[in-house]
Structures are given as structure tokens and as C-alpha cells.
Amino acid sequence: MPVSTPVIGVFILIYLMIMFYLGWLGYKKTKLTEDYMIAGRNVHPYVLALSYGATFISTSAIIGFGGAAGALGMGLLWLAVMNIIVGIFIAFVFFGSRTRRMSLNLRAVTFPELLGRRFQSRFIQGFSGALIGVFMPLYAGIVLIGGARFIEATLNINYDIAVLILTVIVAAYVITGGLIAVMYTDALQGALMFIGMIFLLSFTYITLGGINAAHSALTAMNHLVPEGLAAGGHLGWTSMPAFGTPIWWTLVSTLVLGVGIGVLAQPQLAVRFMTVRNDAALNKAVFVGGPFILMMTGVAFTVGALSNVYFYQNTGMISLAAAGGNTDLIIPEYINSAMPDLFVVLFMLTLLAAAMSTLSSQYHTMGTAIGHDFYREYVKKGDLGKTISITRVAIAITILGSVILAYMLPISIIARATAIFFGLCAAAFLPMYTGALFWKRMTREGAIASLLVGTFSSLFWLTFVRSSEAVPLGISKALFGVETLITGTWTLVDPILIATPLAFIAGIVVSLMTKPIPDEHLDKCFTRKRK
Template sequence: MVLSTPVLGVIILIYLMVIFYLGWLGYKKTKQTEDYMVAGRQIHPYILALSYGATFISTSAIIGFGGAAGALGMGLLWLAFMNIFVGIFIAFVLFGSRTRRMGLNLGAVTFPELLGRRFQSRFIQGFSGALIGIFMPLYAGIVLIGGARFLESTLNINYDIAVLILTVIVAAYVITGGLIAVMYTDALQGTLMFIGMAFLLVFTYIKMGGVTAAHSALTAMNDLVPESLAAGGHLGWTSMPAFGSPIWWTLVSTLVLGVGIGVVAQPQLAVRFMTVKNDTALNRAVLVGGPFILMMTGVAFTVGALSNAYFYETLGQISVVVAGGNTDLIMPEFINSAMPGTFVVLFMLTLLAAAMSTLSSQFHTMGTSIGHDLYREFIKKGELGQTINITRAAIAFTILASVVLAYILPISIIARATAIFFGLCAAAFLPMYTGALFWKRMTKEGAIASLLVGTFSSLFWLAFVHKSEAAPLGISKALFGVDTILTGTWTVVDPILVATPIAFIVAIVVSLMTKPTPQEHLDVCYKK
């Protein structure tokens, strides 16, 4: 379905006008570095919850993971559970309050700075900033792909042009307005996302004759699983894959655990805990964030799987075939084919909101990581200067890198690239972040060791063992003549299950072997 009516143009124009107005408000309220970095630490709980959720759930979840559910089935709903339990409850209740207090006590305005000041290490802050600046463009690139693919499918415009449109719009208000502008626009975009996903679920079940009829039809298609997927352990779209099969390991270790655990150590999410004034605001945000994440992920994964029944009934083909083998096109194809034209307009705004909210946070985080953490604090040793201007320049640079990746990354990459970045963050940051908040005995040496071991063991596993990445990269093939240096089940075990436990062990052992942090510094860090 091609939508190019004047009504569509007016709706998009109004939406963009509101976005830029909110960005302008953020610009007007940004008076000093703390405003630009952590929104002045005065954000309302509702705005926090929707900003966190809209940043967390992007087109990678709706388009990429919805498409993955179209291929792998409803077993992906375990990720929705992990997103709510770990990404909202654990993150807000356990990590959020301690992050807010420690950030305030230490005057930290970024996630790497929180870690660096807790362990009194400019290296930790600089290395963490560099890691984010180098690898987050991969995540931003696939978010761009998700939004651009839907614009391409819906408006019948060139994919490359769609990428540029999204990039220019988001860059305009992020570079000028900082985190205040980002969180204001996130709240609006999160509201649109919630409404759009609610309508998508309702319309899908109406189109397929109700809840029971839809799920029964999908269950009855078990014998239509392609031979290639069946050989990998696929047992049907309403069943988990065969235990221990390659597809089971991909679903459980890479998608469910890789993203479900990695969310806690996401820099662009953790910094939001430092934007509210008290713990009460964090607790209230849980009541909004939980239902929001349930609606976003639960609907996307359910509808993605059900698209198989719809396409088989109408076209005689399963979703992957209809999408030409590109799982990133399953959700756009289903929405444009099955939904009313007016809804397609609404959902296009939903996906624009999802892409823009996540991209804005990613661009802001990448810019502050390079400009503030790497340049000012590590390279310039904390020398005062035009930090905001350097940060804005860093944002522009990382935006360019993200756009280049959006052009060159292969098809069906969204879900896998998301899991790669989340898994890398878990291995590199989670042991150090957990120790910083909950274990006073963790030392600077233990934190540095866990950071380095987690980072490089994760990257090593990706390059030499995990076949999904090792084979396309070709590094192992070039050096050793084989796609992966290990064989069998190891080649489908995600790096998060190997690198993260090793990093935790290293953090504990090295900390116990080194001199404890001075008590006076700990008193400042953990002050109530």
C-alpha cells in the first residue's frame, strides 16, 4: 500500500512540528552541562518511564524482533518477560535507586563517569566512553534500518532517502537540546507507540477472526515449517524449538538472554536513573514502564508470529517467503497488507516515534561518551573547556558512522546486531556496574580487569567461535583456515553466556587480591 495523500503529509508535518517544539523547550532549559547531560536531575516519573521505555524499545524490537518472531515463533515471548522483570523491575528497583544516589554523590553526569568516579579511574571512564563510541553506532545503524525499511515499504520511497530523513530530523533536536529535549520528545513518542501497538494487536485479532481462531490457525501450521528450519530444531510457531538444538540456542542464549540481561548495562538507559530527584520517582516509574514494555514487546512478538497464519491464508506462503527471506521486512509487509490505510498512517508515526526516541538517546550517549568521557576526562585529564561543543561535534561524527552502517549492513540483521551490542555491554559493564553499586570491596584493579576481560573475551567469542558472526567476518578463516576454532554446540552459544561469567569471576578474584578502596571515598559513594 502506497500512502502519499495530502492528509498523510499534514499529519507528519504536525507531528514534526510538535517534536521540534519539544526540542526547542529542551534547548531553552539547557543552561549548563548538568542540564545537557542528565536533564537537571528533575525529570517527572512519567517522563522518565516513557523515555526509558521508548529508548529501550525501538524499531529493532518492533521490526527486527517482530520479524524474528515471524521466523522463530512465539518462544520469543520469553524475551518480553525478561524485558519486564530484568529491564524494568530489577533495573529500576535494585539498580536505579543506587545509581541515582551514587551519581548525585559523585557528581557524575554520564554512565562511564559514574563508574570512573566510583573506582577513581580515568582509564575506566575513558575506555568505557571509547567502547560506547565505537560500538554503539552498530546499534544506532540497525535502528535506522528498522525505521527506514518501514518508510520504504509504506511510502514507496528509496531506502537511502528514508535513512537520511530519519537522521536529519533526530540530529536537529539532539545536538541542540541535550537530554532534556531527548526525554521530552521520548515521552510523546512513547505515548504514540503505546497507542499504535494497542491498535495493532486489536486489528490483528479482528482480521484473523479472534484470539482463539488466530492461535489455532498458527498451531495447525506446524507441518509447514521449512525443512531448513525444521532441521535446526524449529517445531512450529507456537512451540519452543527442540531443547539444545541450534535454533534453541539462538533463541535462548542470543535473543532472550543476550538482550534480556544486557539491558541492565545499557549506558543510554542507566543514565536515566540519574535524571530524577528521588527514589519515589523511580518507584512510580515502574508502574508506567512495566505495562509499556509489555505492550511494546508482547504485541510485536505475538503479531510477528501470527503473520504466518495471515499470509498463508491470503497468499499461501509463510512470512519469511513473503518477505523475500529478509526477516526485517516481515512486520512492514504484514502491516501494509493486513491493516486499514488509516491505521498504516498511525503506525508509521508509531515506528517513526520508536526509531526517533531510541536514536536520539543513542546519539546523545555516543556524543557524551566521546566528548565528555573520552576527550575531556581521559585525554584532557578533566580540563575545563567547551565540553558541550565537543560533545555536539562527537554526536555529529557518530551520526555519520551510524548512517554509513545503515547503508552497508546485510539483510535480517536487526535482531542479531541488537543482541551483539547488548551482550557486549553485559560482558564489559555489568560486573563492574554491579560491583560499583552493591559490593564495597570491589577495587579499581578488579573493575579494570573485569572491563578488559569482559570486552575482549566477548569480541574474541564473536570473531572466532560464534558462527553467526565468525563466519561472515572471516577472521578465523583467514588465520586458522576454519570458520570457527571450536565445533559443535559451542558455535551457537552466545558470547554473553561465556564472557559475562568470566568477567564476574575476574572482578571478584582480582578485587580480593588487591588493596581495598579507601573508606573515606566509600563513605562519599554510598552516602544516603
């Protein structure tokens, strides 16, 4: 690293002190369960937008997916388009306002609780809570790995100690300050990320001689695509991969559709719609959220692809080669060699902020899923007054789980594990969540059917069909003696394209066959009170 450790140390220290201050502020303001769970339903629209964006965009979106753009090219920009249109516009305008109103009508304070109360089923709440509690530590584990690797490299300290430092800091403000602390620290981290990414984009285009010149130079490098990638369908960094090839399927099904649609059913994001007073706040958040996401994923994917030009002009190698074949190292390598020293410091804080904002929300969501949804509402049938204390303990336990995973998981899993979690959430929750908000005819049995079909078909596809997960897992090989149960193109298709439609069909068919939910309950769910 070119920048002296003491300089970075001072910046990080100042940054951490502000984080602690905001955490303490959250602690002071937290009096009721609603404060701890959903920040008292009184969050400022800008804080909502930045917090949503900063939670949405983790280090893996910038480093992992930016690096993927370095290898696969600008086709990833379709994911940025999806992030803005689906992740912000559709999420806030269509899902957000109904989620907010229904959670208020039903007095729901978590995502599983909203679904459970809408369909009058403790099972839905308990199962959803358990699903989040079991699989989210995996997602949190990889975000933790990303953050800790960054601290390790920047401050020259041991990786294991870096994991502990990061965990203790985030845990301290999440456990004490609840969602108020989480969202205010998120907002500050989001602002920092925004500034960092603006600099990154500007420096990149200036260094490469302007927008058109930079893109033209990248287009002119088409013949440099390595043979292995070209055989997989790679046609150059400013072209889409050839239709139907393995790279095309990875790009379109896993990255663009999997992550692009999966965001709608992310519990840690959906809960944020419940934190504002009225729909006007959601509209204002759209105003801030659209450009924010453009500056995050749009910039990361563009710069990731353009890094090829920089490396080729300066070292004669493409990015993948310059980063030693590891896509996760393309962006850090590019920042270190191409950017001025002061920017390196700024960008390091940007990455630390991205990791911490995602981690804190994950810890909060896992804790409330286990402590409130699973334990209190399902196991104890709602019969316990000390929800906050139980949730705090649950947060501590899930944090421990993700730390253990951070020590165990290999580094190369970062981008893939993010996609797996997003896909699982889409299959398990999206049909039921969509039905809850938009289809009054959906019944409890239909919702349960979609939840179970979505969860298990998604897990089945990952374990037995999709080669990129099934082969390393080895369960199919152990049970049936074959690496995947089906062969051919199917083994490239992301589970989201199979499991989510299946779950939708199950939800619709079973709903139509079962007794509708009573009108009085539906009125209670959908009523819109005005002042």
C-alpha cells in the first residue's frame, strides 16, 4: 500500500469515533420496542434513502461485482439498470408504500412479522425468521471477510484480528442502538460512499482521456480477450457475451436477474419501508436513491471494465492478468496503482463504510428474525415482554455465527454467496410478499405453499443441478454418484429462474383451491387512514 499507515489510521479513527457517537445517540433515543426494531417509524427521508442504498450496496457490490465487470465487461451495466429501476423505483413506489401502510395497520415491526400477520400464520413468521437466521450469517460472513481483508491489507494487521475488530465495532452500535443507530450510521457511510465513487469515476475518465476515448480504447482491446473467456462466449469488454453461452448465462441469469430482482425480497431492505412516517418520505427517498445507486453500481461496473485500458496502457496486461487471475483484486489493484494517494485513503474509508453499513443491517435483521420472529412469536407464541433483550442476545449469537463463517469460508466465495442469498430470498419471499401486498385472494395455505416450494426448490437446485454450487458442495456426487442430476444448459441456470416461478405457481394454485381470508381481516390490512 502506498499511503502511510499512520495517516490512514488517523482518518479511520476519526471515522470510528463518529460511528460510536451515532451509536450512542441511537441508544439514547431507543425507549420502545418500535424504536429498536423500526426506528420509531420516524426516520428522515434522506436518511432512509442513504441507509437503504448503503445497506443494498456492500463491499462485494463494489469490489466483487466491479471486479466481475473487469473480467466480463460492461454488460454488467444491465445490473445497474435493474438496481435503479427495480431496486429503487419499483421497490419504493410499488412495494414501499404498501409495506409501510400494512405494517402500521398490523403493528408489524419486522419483515417476517408483516407476512405472518397478513396471512394470520405464526408458522410463516417463525419459518421466515428461522430461514433468515440460518442463511443470512452466510451473507454476513462474506461481507465480514471483505471488510476484514481490507483492514488487513490497509493497516497491516493480522486477518483474524481484523475480523474481531470489525465485529466488535459494528456489534457495539447495533446491539445498543438498534435500528436508529444502524440507519444513522448507514446514512453517514452512504454519504462517504457517494463522494468516494464520484472521485473514482472522475479520475478514471480523466486518466483515460475522456468518456469517448476511454470507451473506444476498451473497444479496441477486443482481440485481447483471453482464450478461455472467449471460448465461454466473451466477445470483448464493450460487447454482450454471445447469446446462450456459459458467460451469457452467468451474466444474465445470476448477476443481472438474480441480484437485480432478488433485491425486492431482501428482509433487511423491506424493513426500512416501515421506518418512515408517510408516503411523501418514500417519494423523497426515490429522488435521492436513484442517483445514489447510479453512482454506486453504475460507477463500479464502468470503472471495473475500464481498468483494462489502464492496465493495458501501463503494464501491457488486461485487468484479470494484472490482478493475478483473482477478480476480487482487480478494483483494489487498480485503485492502488492508478489513483492519487489521498484518494486511496478516501476509497478505503468508502469500502470500510460499505462493509459496515451492510453488516450492521444484517446483524439487526438476523437478531430480530431469531429473537422476535422465531423465538418470541413462534416458539413462545408472542408471550414475552422483553423482546429487545432477547433480540440483543440473538444478535450476539448470529454475530458469533458469522464470525465463525468468516474464518471458515474461502475468499473466492464473495460474489457468488451474495447471489445465492439474494436468489434464495427471491424464491422464498417474493411470491408471498407480492401476494401479501397486491393480491387479496392469496390465502394462508397459498402463502405457506409458495414459501416452502420457493425455499426447497431453490436449495434443491443449488445442491443437485447448478454446477457452480453443486460440484463444490459434493452432496449430489455423494448421494447419487453424479456431479449434477441434470446435464447441459440447465446446470448454468440460476435457481432464481426456476424456484421463483415455481413458488409463484404454487402460491396461486393453492390459494385458488383454499378458503379466502375473511374480509374483515383484509380490511384491516389494506385500510388507508388519512389525517
